[in-house]
Amino acid sequence: MSRTIEKQYDSHIELKQQQGLTKLGVEKNANWHKDPRRLSFVLSRYKFVAKMLSGKKHVLEIGCGDAFPVRMLLQEVDKIHAIDIDPVFIKDAEERMDPKWHFTLEVHDMVSGPVRGLFDAAYTLDVLEHISKEDEKKFISNITENLVPEGVLIVGMPSLESQSYAAPLSKIGHINCKTGSELKELMQCFFENVFMFSMNDEVVHTGYQPMAQYLFALCAGKAKQ
Numbered sequence: 001m002s003r004t005i006e007k008q009y010d011s012h013i014e015l016k017q018q019q020g021l022t023k024l025g026v027e028k029n030a031n032w033h034k035d036p037r038r039l040s041f042v043l044s045r046y047k048f049v050a051k052m053l054s055g056k057k058h059v060l061e062i063g064c065g066d067a068f069p070v071r072m073l074l075q076e077v078d079k080i081h082a083i084d085i086d087p088v089f090i091k092d093a094e095e096r097m098d099p100k101w102h103f104t105l106e107v108h109d110m111v112s113g114p115v116r117g118l119f120d121a122a123y124t125l126d127v128l129e130h131i132s133k134e135d136e137k138k139f140i141s142n143i144t145e146n147l148v149p150e151g152v153l154i155v156g157m158p159s160l161e162s163q164s165y166a167a168p169l170s171k172i173g174h175i176n177c178k179t180g181s182e183l184k185e186l187m188q189c190f191f192e193n194v195f196m197f198s199m200n201d202e203v204v205h206t207g208y209q210p211m212a213q214y215l216f217a218l219c220a221g222k223a224k225q
Contacts, residue, residue: 025066026092035167037201043069044202045125045214049154050076052218053121060119060146062110063127067093071101083108083115111135114145122147125156128183129174136176136186144190144222153219155187156199162213180209183217191219 004010024032031039046069053059054076064070064082066089073080080103084090087107094105108115110124111131122143131139143153158166160177178186180196187194197204198212209215 022098023096025068025096026089027066028068034169038170040202041214042125043072044204045156045199045216046070046072048197048199048204048216049073049123049125049156052154053077053123053152056121056152058117058119058121060115060122060143062122062124062143063130064093064105065089067103067105068096070103071098074101074103077121079103081106081115081117081119083110085109110142111139112142114142117146118148119146119151120148121152121154123154123156125154126158128155129157129177131176133176137189140186140190147222149222150220151222153187153191153217155183155217155219157183157215159198159209159212159215161210165213178215180212180215183215187217187219188223190223192221192223194219 002013004013028039031042050073053073056077058079059073059077061070061080061082064084067082070080070082082093082103083106085108090105090107106115124143128136128139147153158174158177160179163171163174163177180198184194184196195218196209197216197218198207198209199214199216200212204216
């Protein structure tokens with residue numbers, strides 16, 4: 001076995017010898033090859049969600065894609081159930097599943113209805129902008145059906161204002177981007193409390209929303225219908 005010059009790095013070589021190198025998911029691999037900076041943005045979004053949901057017992061992710069960043073949540077919460085509408089992504093995630101970082105996966109369209117079970121928190125990143133305006137309330141309503149009364153939901157999406165600067169490939173499927181005020185108004189239909197955050201590159205802040213590239217709505221306490 002090769003030895004590193006500084007002894008503390010020998011464990012990195014041992015890990016490579018024992019289980020090989022970790023593969024990126026099919027989506028994140030494309031990010032790394034085409035736009036490496038985007039990968040850092042995505043991971044930063046997951047870190048924010050992980051910190052906000054720290055201590056939660058059972059968390060639902062809606063629209064997990066290849067689910068590569070899910071283990072960032074597993075550092076902070078007990079269990080994750082991740083769903084996506086596309087079986088290609090779910091199969092990719094299943095093939096890369098590490099027993100040390102286990103979570104459950106399911107092919108499911110949240111517009112069609114809730115999944116089985118109750119969760120104390122949920123999150124959905126880069127999904128709502130792909131849901132038609134006609135279906136958005138059904139989508140959010142079905143998520144709330146899966147939450148306990150005091151449950152928390154985090155919704156993340158690119159801002160409407162950012163779209164004039166977005167790359168053509170990233171805009172494909174973006175049929176329902178929103179301003180910060182529009183996102184908050186939608187989420188207030190379902191939650192008693194909605195806290196808005198802005199994001200530019202890897203930085204989350206509470207600054208001027210029209211200049212934000214990305215928006216987060218942190219929602220708590222289901223509204224009485």
